[in-house]
Structure formats: structure tokens, C-alpha cells
Amino acid sequence: MAESSNTVVGLDELKFDENGLIPAIIVDATSKKVLTLAYMNRESLGISVEKERTCFWSRSRQELWLKGETSGNYQHIVSITADCDKDALVVVVDKDGPACHLGTDSCFTNPVFQSDERHEFSVDGLYEMLQGRKETMPEGSYTSYLFEKGLDKILKKVGEESTEVIIAAKDEDKKETVYEIADLAYHVMVLMVEAGISMDDIRKELASRHIIDHKVKQEKMASDQDPE
Numbered sequence: 001m002a003e004s005s006n007t008v009v010g011l012d013e014l015k016f017d018e019n020g021l022i023p024a025i026i027v028d029a030t031s032k033k034v035l036t037l038a039y040m041n042r043e044s045l046g047i048s049v050e051k052e053r054t055c056f057w058s059r060s061r062q063e064l065w066l067k068g069e070t071s072g073n074y075q076h077i078v079s080i081t082a083d084c085d086k087d088a089l090v091v092v093v094d095k096d097g098p099a100c101h102l103g104t105d106s107c108f109t110n111p112v113f114q115s116d117e118r119h120e121f122s123v124d125g126l127y128e129m130l131q132g133r134k135e136t137m138p139e140g141s142y143t144s145y146l147f148e149k150g151l152d153k154i155l156k157k158v159g160e161e162s163t164e165v166i167i168a169a170k171d172e173d174k175k176e177t178v179y180e181i182a183d184l185a186y187h188v189m190v191l192m193v194e195a196g197i198s199m200d201d202i203r204k205e206l207a208s209r210h211i212i213d214h215k216v217k218q219e220k221m222a223s224d225q226d227p228e
Contacts, residue, residue, distance in 0.1 A: 011045060015087040021057060024089040026099065028106075029078045030203045031124060035099035036107040038067075040089070052077045054091060073097030123199065126186075130193045146190050154194055157187045 016022050021039040028035055038056040040048065044064050047055040051066075054075040058065040068074030075093035082089055100107040114120075133143040146154050161184040168176040192198070 009082045009086060011042065011049070013086055014045075014082060014089075015085065016042065017087070021059075022087060022089060024054075024056070024091050026054065026075065027090055027092050028099075029092045029094050030200055030207070033106055033124070034108055035075075035093070035095065035105070045089075048077060048091075049080070054093060068096060071097065073099070075099070123189075127189055127193070127199050130189055134193055143190060146187075147194065151194055154187065154191050158184070158191055161187050 014022055020041045022041075022045070024038050024040050026035040026038060027033070038054070039059060040055070041057045044055040044057045047064070047066070054067045054077060056065045056067060057063075074096045075091075076095070078092040078094060080089055080091050098105055100109075130143055133141055134147045137144045137147065146157065161180065164180040165177065165184050168180045192202070
């Protein structure tokens with residue numbers, strides 16, 4: 001079985017098509033959501049790397065297109081990775097606004113097929129469902145009940161579920177601990193919706209702590225290597 005290589009691919013090694021273009025799949029660094037599919041030529045790719053902002057080749061206008069130049073919705077590049085054949089790119093970005101010209105977060109919003117047996121789950125999807133419950137308040141929904149009772153009730157449930165997690169973990173009951181953590185996570189997300197806290201708010205906070213932790217780890221390793 002062949003091992004993957006971590007060698008950095010030079011721009012000259014990439015394979016552009018007969019029109020001098022290479023497809024670029026743009027992915028949100030925080031949510032991991034696919035934002036759009038665009039095309040780059042050698043010049044736009046070079047600009048993207050230099051500016052660390054996505055620059056594409058517009059096939060309809062036949063000109064370079066720096067994403068966000070008119071809308072302000074810049075895409076700041078985190079990384080660019082080529083596929084195994086080096087004829088397609090995945091570009092991971094931090095975005096300043098919607099990726100789609102229609103104003104949506106992603107260009108991919110039109111379902112074509114959904115399996116009846118296999119169901120996609122995501123934390124973001126759950127969060128959106130909770131937002132929907134707060135907006136529509138359907139009768140008979142436990143989530144609607146929590147929003148109707150308000151912040152104090154939601155906080156009480158968060159406290160109760162936190163205690164249940166502690167008890168299950170103390171008993172070293174993995175199955176029960178997983179169950180209670182899921183309950184806690186659900187109620188925390190209800191609290192987030194009530195407080196107007198988004199999933200991106202939490203991701204960005206966690207990402208900032210990861211950076212700090214990485215720096216601290218590097219500093220510790222450096223100090224451990226210093227001669228006394």
C-alpha cells in the first residue's frame with residue numbers, strides 16, 4: 001500500500017486543462033462546508049498565493065476575479081492542496097461573508113437526492129433545526145417548550161445535565177456517559193440559540209485556544225532543550 005507524500009507541490013507541477021484552467025473546491029476552514037467550485041489559471045493561482053486571498057478566472061467574463069473585491073466577502077486562504085493527479089485543488093479559507101453571489105453561505109443549496117435509509121447528521125444541521133424551532137414554535141415540541149419557558153429554564157436544564165454527566169463519568173459507565181454528554185450538548189445548543197451564539201462563534205474560540213496551546217507547547221519544547 002502506497003504511503004501519501006507530504007512534499008509540497010510546486011505550481012509548475014500542477015496540471016491545467018486545455019483552457020489553462022484547474023478546478024478549485026473552496027472549503028470553509030471552520031465549518032468544513034463546501035462553499036463553491038471555481039476555476040483558476042496560473043496567474044490567478046499565483047495571485048491567490050501571493051495575496052493569500054482567493055483569485056479566480058471568470059469563464060463567463062474571461063477575466064481575473066478577486067473574490068470579495070466588490071462585495072467585501074474576501075476569502076482568506078488557510079491552505080491549498082492538490083489531488084493525487086495534481087489536476088484539481090482544495091482551497092481551505094476563512095471567509096468574510098457569504099460565498100455565493102445569491103447571498104447564501106454556500107453555493108450548494110439545491111438537493112438532488114437523499115437516501116431514505118442513510119441520513120446525514122451534522123451539528124450545524126441540529127443547530128439550524130433548533131433555530132427553526134425557536135422561530136416557528138411548533139406545538140408539542142420539547143425544544144419549543146424550553147424556548148417558551150425562557151433562559152432560566154434552559155439554564156436549569158444545562159445544570160441538571162452537567163450533573164448527570166459527572167455522575168455517569170464517576171461511575172465509569174461509558175454508555176451512560178455518552179448518553180448524558182449528548183443530552184448536555186443538546187441543551188447547551190438550545191442555550192446558544194437563546195443567547196444568539198453561533199456555531200462559528202464557538203469554533204473560532206476553540207481555534208484561537210488551539211493556536212495558543214500550540215505556541216505554548218513549542219515554547220515548552222524549546223525551553224526543555226535549552227542547556228542549563
